[in-house]
Amino acid sequence: MKNYFAFLAFVQVALGAAVATVKDVTIDVVNAQLAPDGFSRSTVTANGQYPGPPILVNKGQPLRITMNNKLTDPTMRRSTSLNLDGIFFGSQDVFEEAEPFVNACPVGPNATFVYNVPLGEQTGTFWYHSELSVQYVDGFRGPLIIYDPADPHSTLYDVDDVNTIIQVGDWWQSSTLPLLDNYVATGVVPVSDSGTVNGIGRFQGGPEVPWAVINVQKGRRYRFRIINESARNVFTLSIDNHDMTVIAANGVNTQPLTVQKMDMLAGQRYDVVVAANQAVGNYWFNAPFVGGNPAVNPHQNATLSRAIFRYAGAAKVDPTTPMTLGPADGALVEADLLPLVPTKVLTPDVSMTFNLVVTTGKAQWNINGVSYLSPQTPTLEKVIDGATQAADFNVTENTFILPANKTVEIIFPPTDDDDAHPFHLHGMTMQVIKSMTSNNTNTVNPISRDVVGVGGSGTTIRFKTDSTGPFMFHCHIFWHKFAGLASVQLVDPVDTPKNVQVTPAWEGLCPAYDALPQELQ
Template identity: 60%
Template sequence: MKFILAFFASLSSTLALDVRLDIANTFLSPDGFNRSVIVANGTYPGPPILAMKGDVLNVFVNNSLTDGTMRRSTAMDFDGIFFNTSNWWNEGSDFVTSCPLGPNMSFTYNVPLGEQTGTYWYHSQLSAQYVDGLRGPLIIYDPEDPFLDLYDVDDVSTIIEVGDWWQIATPVLLAGYENTGVVPVSDSGTVNGVGRFQGGPEVPFPVFNVTQGKRYRFRIINESARNVFTVSFDQHNITVIETDGVPTQPFVTDSIQMFAGQRYSVVLEANQTVGNYWFNAPFVGGSPANNKAGHQNASLTRAVLRYDGAPAEEPVGPFGLGPENGTGGSIEPFLVPLNPTAPPDPDVMLTFNLSVVAGRALWQINGVSYLPPLTPTLVKVLGGGDTQAAYNETENTFILPANATIEVNFPPSQDDEAHPFHLHGNNFWVIKSNFSEEVNTVNPIVRDTVAVGSAGTTVRFRTDQPGPMFFHCHIFWHKQAGLASVLLSGPDQVRAEENPSPEWLNLCSAYRDLPEDAQ
């Protein structure tokens, strides 16, 4: 891997990488239960998109969905990628920056990676469609990675994707949620697309192969739609070196709690006796009382760390849940960016009070439940939408000045679970973590997805790249129930620089012409 990075470092020109994602229905059984799914290129998770710093991705998405029991349109989001003022129309957030892509249609997303490096992922943004399987990793390698001396291996074999899995199609689950207000409980958890459910077949666990004495950069992505995973390797500490694409001062821990949408890179040194060890990924997400099928067993989400020379068998011993001491996985307050910056004082301060209507699938920010508009935010901006009057109240759109520092404060919530709020097209400083009482304005961690919950959370970000930024809970059941907003900065600057393609301009009219069962 280091030879490959050195080779790329010798290249001075930006590479344009063509990627093809064929979105189609097929039957898969990630946890041993066979069902119709929505996937890219026939696999769950989808194929890894691997790029280098500075590359431009041309992602050709072809929609061949036919199964009418699920959504047949789609919208591709590249989680954590910034885009910029002249490229927002490629960002892929349905009804924020574009309209969905209907069946038997194709669209090429132009994705400039700029100076970003690290661990990202792609998924359907439409409704809760990625629950049905449309999700996969996006890795941006850095030829000049400041941590190159800390690891020996960093390739496709060291990508770890944890996710939640349901055996029933999303529209049925959403209907049940809307009728009861109870978020569906997953049947299982998966590691790199493989899992088990209680009482189901003993699907072979994934295997991560290592050689004693070598050091591995594992890129761990929580691609779930709800579940919080706490990951660890038996008898091995790990060193965190990246948080949501941001290089992090090395921090040694025994476990990491990961919310939906969050990513970490960790270095594991294969310094134990040759053998087999568990990778643990137990999760929480929903009350056991709602586990009506009796399928959910968090201890079944795991893989095997296998040393060269060890027998091809599972580790001896029970399915544990990982370390019981240390941080308990709540490491966010201890993390510091590799190159920390003190966030500027805020120019604009917002308060987001989260609430849910009892007994209903209706979440609100400041008393407003987000509903996606028929005309996307970006289309309205290009048409002159500079004032609040251009946006319906239910669009929950906040118009912000360009080149300003914005602070968003989430007061302590009465809700008993932490909501992973994700900001599209930007990072933020975590001034106050939900897992600490400290207010850090000196060297706070920088990321794009943060837990918001009972202890309160505060973030700050800059609007140096104006545009419509979707800001939502990454529990997609909650997002679908209204827990979302749009932070629109510098609409006049967006309009001055945006130059969307004719293909993008045609997406909305094509989508509106679709029959309801094809949307």
């Protein structure tokens, strides 16, 4: 027995060492000629793929990403910046957040930057993308999954692997620079040509590109990790004849909730369990989308945004049922989601109201009358150099100075329309005290997430300022973010320089970027 316990202790130590082993990932940001929807164009990609290769790690496993910028195409931005959407950096590591001109400067062409990412206790479904301007529209986006060996939902599914990651995204056949030029000239947000599922789509009048296929085996239950990697579009997802049971939202476990369809805003993620309990055959995975007036772009046909949900043993043919927009009923209501583990509702110490307004006919959005404009010197660098109060920042930096270890409440008043702006908070999760999907306020057991829809009947969120430093809070419709729909939540600028531990590599980013000619930035 003594030997048994000694062996057990050895195994536990060995397992702990295995979990602690650094996960090394290399991302070469390169231009590649790709045709996700059958139209060939030059793209900006991670390792030549759209979407980029999956980054798969275990809970508590340190992650190190070496990003090599090898961009050469002059028709698109040649600098870049990697963002890990939904991953939270603490006070010491806030510089690794790498939000351009907030936490760091971009990485120029022919340069390398190493991101050291202590994942802490986070688990769930996340994604990565370029955070520079609207560059990820050109293709630089992919999944990041943190597996939990002690997942509390593990009894609900049989399969959870790289093949159960589902990525939906909007796709443009033009590169971002001319799209931005037209947006600035007209104020009309670009409308995508197509929608893609796992990197494959079709457009009206285009070639019949073979559909993406989601393979299942009858009798098994699948945990699908669904990510909306779009820069604008809202996708409505469903699977013909199959229910979906939501078990997580944006990396936070929820009480199981069964639905027939769900709307996903840009940047949102849902984990769902689907039982392969129907007759062996082919079924449509429906992913229609909305995102601007389709008349602006004759290529757009939302019903062509889909994939095949195929059982093992079924013929490799298209489903014989009609291509629909999905069921009429059974939609997910965000306000119905409840946390798996109840958390204490935060009592606000600071309360703010954010009014969102667009300037008609211009590519300009603002929060409380201010349209965000990136400064030349990153916010964090200014703070390290002694900036501590509002007067130390340009008005257009829209910087809100907050105390540490307090609860901040932000109220988004009701609007005249039901359009949802997916607001994303870097660095912290938000308790959704009032969802725009309900008139009710939940001060008992609200869900927490890092992307929430604001608009319609109004939204109220609360978050705890656990980490010091600057954190971006912006609309995840990146065209709107480009047009100023963003702010910086700066937590405790006095103590930030004492807490953050920047590296020489980080300190070298801005001088290197500033020395680049404009065409390489």
